Amino acid sequence: SGAQSASGEVLVGVALPFSGAVSRTGNLYRKGIELRLKQAEESGDLGDISVKVDYQDDANNPSEAVPLVTRFAQAGAVAMFGAHSSPVALAQANAVQAAGLPEFVFGASNSIKNPFQYQVNARDSEQIKNVINFAARNNFRRVGIFTDTGAYGTSAKQQLDAILGESDLEIVGSETFEPNASNLTPQLVSLRRKNPDFVAMFSFGTPYAAVVKGRAEIGWKVPIVGNVAAGDIAVGEIAGKDADGLYFMTPLGDDSPASRTLAENWAKAYPEDPLTFEGATAYDAMTVLIRAFKEGGTSRQAVQDWLSKATAIEGLACGRSPWNLTERAPIKADDLAFRLWKTGETVAV
Amino acid sequence: MATTPGAPRVPWVTRQGVYLGEAAAIALGAILLAAVLGPHEAQIAAMTAIFALAGVGLNILVGYTGLVSLGHVVFFAIGAYGWARLTESGGVGLALVLPILVSLLVAALIVLVTLRVVGYYFGITTLAIGLLSVVLVQNATPITGGYAGISGIQQIAVPGFAGPGQVLVMSGLVLAVAYYLQSSLRESPLGAAMLATRFDVPASQSLGLSVSWIRLLAFMISSVPVTIAGAFLAQLVHYIGPDQMSMETSIRLIAIAIIGGRGWRWAPVLGAVVVVTLPELLRPLAEYRLVFYGVALAFVALFMPRGLNQIVTWASGRIHAARGSTG
Amino acid sequence: MSTVQLSVREMTVRFGGVVAVAQLSLDVTGGEIVALIGPNGAGKSTAINGLSGFVPVTVATMSVRFGDDVVDLAPLSPPQRSRLGIVRTFQTPRLIPELTVWQNVAMGSVAGDVRRRWFEMLGGPGLSRGARDRRDRAVTALAALGLDRLAQDNPGELSLGEQRLVEIARAMVSGARVLLLDEPFAGLSSVEQRRLADEIDKLRAASVAALLVEHNLELVRSLADTVVAMDQGAEFARGDAATVLDSHEVRERYLGEVA
Amino acid sequence: MTELLYFTIIGLCIGCGYALVALGISTLFNGTGVLNFAQGDVVMVAALFVAVRTTAGGGYLAGFLEAVAIVLVASVLLGLLFVRPALARRRDIDLIIVGTIGVSTVLANLANNVLGSETYRLTSPVTAQAIRLESFSISFDYLAILLAAGLLMAAFFVFYKKTDIGLQMRAMSADVDAARLSGVRIARLTVVGWVFAGVVGVFAGVLLGTVLLVSASMGVALTISGFAAAMIGGLRHPYGAVVGGVIIGLAENYAAGYLNTATRQAIAPLLIMAVLLVLPQGILAGRGVKARVV
Amino acid sequence: MRNDPTRLPAALELTGFSAYHGSVAAAKDVSLRVERGSAVGVLGPNGAGKSTLLLAAAGFVRTTGGVSIGGQVADRLSPARRRRLGLAMVPQERAAVLELSVAENLRLSWLTGRRATPYEEARTSVLEIFPALAGRLGDPAGNLSGGQRQMLAVSRGLMATCDVLLLDEPTAGLSPKLISELVEAIRTLNERGITVLLVEQNFSVVERTCSDIHVLNGGRIVWHGPTTGIDRDSIGDLYSGARRPRPTASTPPDPVPESRVRPEAERAVPARSGEAEGI
Ligand SMILES: Nc1ncnc2c1ncn2[C@@H]1O[C@H](COP(=O)(O)OP(=O)(O)OP(=O)(O)O)[C@@H](O)[C@H]1O
């Protein structure tokens, strides 16, 4: 348990994929955490607390991720970051609760309900509500659903069917695809047969590139609305012009002062890769944790208490309104701004 | 080499006592570890014991019969999901027995489908079966919970132990039993028959051994420990999902048998230590830890065909020699 | 023990175009040694393969008789025939590499034990007992062929002749009622040949039915009661050793002596 | 109607893509008797390398040549790795499978750590050109794959059936002992076999990279498709790879276009099982009289 | 002996030659000399070390001592090199690649040989000796009968168009008719100046072909001399109490470990590692 509160040293565990297919995303999160910590140490707003972070590779695999929770717990960590994908978060739920270890998770699934797991990415349901807003704004009625068969797509698909089903949108078609499939055009063709006004696509990063490429190959001009992951810079790099007409949402506004300073600092720290929601959410989560240390205390119990009661955390880069952690999912639908890919760049809409 | 003509010195042929002793040692070791280790170490130890248990199955299949299955994750899944679902609706007893029966059935089916397929083709067919089972797991949402998997799985409570320790004790005990049975199987007529079919089909047929039957038996026997291991994995992680049922898991299982020294009775245990425990100890290597794992796999498979057994026999040979020279 | 008789009528074996065995009929009775001779490629081994079930054949009848009850062999698989007591050796020895020599020989009687002594796989005292008497049987069989010095070796370390002898020992312990021996003497030294000949001769006393394929005519002459000579799959001479071996056709078609 | 035509053409090309991987696998198998679970990763390394170079501003062809050089070196090293087991006649399939899987793990993770975990798509000189039918456009990249598969298959056939080295390699893959006793230089030819497989791998890499996403983690999926193709067609048969590949390519595309993705995922495994159940040696292996066993 | 100026170099000469399987010397301190165009017989009980001796001379087994082929020292040469020097061998086991066709087997053997005569020519002359093979050129060697395989094995030896031919029990499994034809063939080889070292169990074959005989037992030469100097029965006496090679205390210095060409030998488990025990 958090006997650390006496000493000035606190341990924070980070279990993210640093190897394998999604290691790039894992490293983006890590950069966000590191940047925030560096600033905190420089600006001295950590006071006498010194935060030590233990970064471990969970290979995005539940069987590896769960032992890491006990590892951190045993080492006396007072909080942890983890779970790039929802299954990992679900697997860890039991362990974090047993250890009383609060965790910031990046998985977006709605089935993550554990009182110790705080989802710093917008839940699927929130992102999907935003899809409805999008349709309303462009007065689209007929929606085609396109999701991958992996963790991201499948967890979103249930929500899509449910929420869009209740909305006044008409689901004309629903197709799935393998994230690493050699070719996606057949599914797109059969989706086009239903001629939807637009396609709601939920997946992670690079498959968006494959899809827009496929869309170009079959000569289909339909607009596609993706989730936050559609903003992955790889999409622009790979698809270039073909990505035009692909919309995505991001919790990262560009109007708030916090977001602007973050953008500057990030550009200074990591000139090679542009700021995306991954870096930003991780950065914000670390900010929250630091607040918890200062205002709550540096024991697990204290951190958990503080987080579970935090109703309005100001000055974060992500989200329009202050974070309310009582439902453990601070980013809501209208915290998400829309952006659009244009010739390899993203523009606000 | 050869002995003096006339009276051949043929060794004491079975070592029942030895195996019993070793099995007991495994069981005691597990209990001891569960008592002294912290939760994290206990979790790793339990994971090792679980994979060792599964390794017993592959050791029998690969080591005795020479069949390479890249699809044994099927039985892993049956065990895990079986336990997860059946314990939800009460019956622990049922959750223990039913999956095993299902596995035996599936094993029999697989063998029937692949009866005429041999060598690499067999390996690839089982690989296909493994892939199919993953697709199945992903799509049979009512049973498997699809990609979200099943969380909050209960475990067998062992009085006097906490958390992972309980699983460690249970899997350790089962492992001990499996170890003993595996070792005596090796020396029983059936074990010898398996070995014969592994090396020379016509010869074994001329000895009256029906290759298909032996294959069937071997496959069914090997499926049981893997199934039980699956159930223990579900108990240890309290969650089960498709990501744990990937082809990579199947490969791990074979790797355990090969690295340990397929056919050797200690292969599952030592192999599991290398394949499961070592990577945890290698965490300092960060992203190069898998590179190391791969190198180990390739090296052992290509240059140490009898795996760790080779090292052990070599070492014991050295010891013998030393004794000889001194005394 | 009831007398055994293996009999086949009009056995034909085809491989694509090749007719390896044509309309061959044989009777081998317990206590009798029948020799099958003929030039290379005559179909002798194929005949043995047919009788032991290793190649598909077309036959009028193929059966084995134990006393009064007759078993039809045609539908039986090789292992089934072997379990009936029809045991063969191979022209090129086939031993199990990972077993020592005596264990290889012990394999001769393993098939029955897999069924009768299946409980051994659960360990327990039964295992040791069964293992011990399998071992003893094996070692005596090896001693009979003067191979006991090899008992502990690995088949991979044996010379070809040694391997052949071990395989024969394996066939001997199987308690076979019918033995099909494919060129057992090939590659054996004169000493070993004599020793093996004695062992095969003993089979008579044990009222085993033996079919012997052999090119060494002296041995055939000394061992065989009946000799069947075949060429290109078809039988061309049959009778007791002396008459057949001295017959004109055999000398011409087999020995290649032009009369 | 055009849809069906489109699916068919794409299926053909993708299938030939699988065939390119499969050809690498069966080249090595027929040359050295080793079934290589790392072929997909060899392909990946080539593709990823070219991708990295081109994004860094290098040319497609230059990258291709550099990739050839690199893979040549790697193949020689790999070949040397497999010489000792070959000489020791260590052919147990379990050892070969685990050994090559080990190699695959090493390649995949090294690529991830050295070349990075980004995802790319190659653009070749002909990427821009395309045939159009109605709204569909089929890039020349696809046709290049079709062409390459055909040519490599022919080369493969000529090499093994007509050349003396091919004969020696076939002997070696069939029976190392006998080959050695016949004076075949095992060590040398083992390396040669790996080099050929490597070169085929580079071709597969640079061509496939233009039609699917390239990343360090793509190897295993490629290997599996390659196996499916090689096995269904028949490992020993020169045309096996292409026949098998095309069958899978078409099946997958029709399944995805007219049924659903679950079926598409299941179709290749199901095909493997169905085909091997009926023809245990693959479709094209059934020819000729069954070999003598005893 | 080697550096005796009065004699021209022997076609094949072994001096103080030992061959090892692991630490076991299967042939010990053998010295023998085969003159150009002559045939020498090696006899011995089973397990005497005959095959090992031939394999060692051809470079497949770890050895100590001297080998010279046509006067050229070959101790360190690889099997392939020795073959190209004109030393061809017909082994007792694995003498053909069963998966390849008969024709391919012949070509393979010709390829790796010296290629003194063109392939077609060599093949026709070989098929004259074994017409039975002529009809089977297209079939897989594995489909041949035992004796036909033996014919193929010998033919392969001839295809290598060599100076020295090592024959390991070439008549095993051959029908009497073919045996006499093979005897003729060996004689003609000698006339063509090709040297033959013949391992045999069939004494009459040796009698009919060889000028000299070496009798091997327990890895050592226990008798050697002209063929006329010995008869069947006295050979049998030399065999009696057949001794097997024993592990030698001092393992040989030779660094290159060559594994004996034998199926599965690699998998052999030493009797000590109890795993293979108990049936
Ligand atoms: N499985 C097979 N496929 C094709 N041909 C075969 C097969 N088995 C045997 N043959 C052919 O049938 C003929 C008879 O073969 P078999 O082995 O019976 O001869 P054999 O009498 O044993 O000769 P040998 O004395 O040389 O052993 C040979 O020409 C052989 O090539």
Ligand SMILES: Nc1ncnc2c1ncn2[C@@H]1O[C@H](COP(=O)(O)OP(=O)(O)OP(=O)(O)O)[C@@H](O)[C@H]1O
């Ligand atoms: N790979 C091996 N490892 C260890 N010992 C071996 C090996 N091969 C052969 N031996 C032993 O070496 C001795 C000689 O074997 P070799 O094959 O040379 O005998 P041989 O004279 O050819 O007998 P045969 O006439 O039966 O062919 C035998 O005692 C055999 O046990």
Ligand SMILES: [Mg+2]
């Ligand atoms: Mg024969």
Ligand SMILES: [Mg+2]
């Ligand atoms: Mg020999």
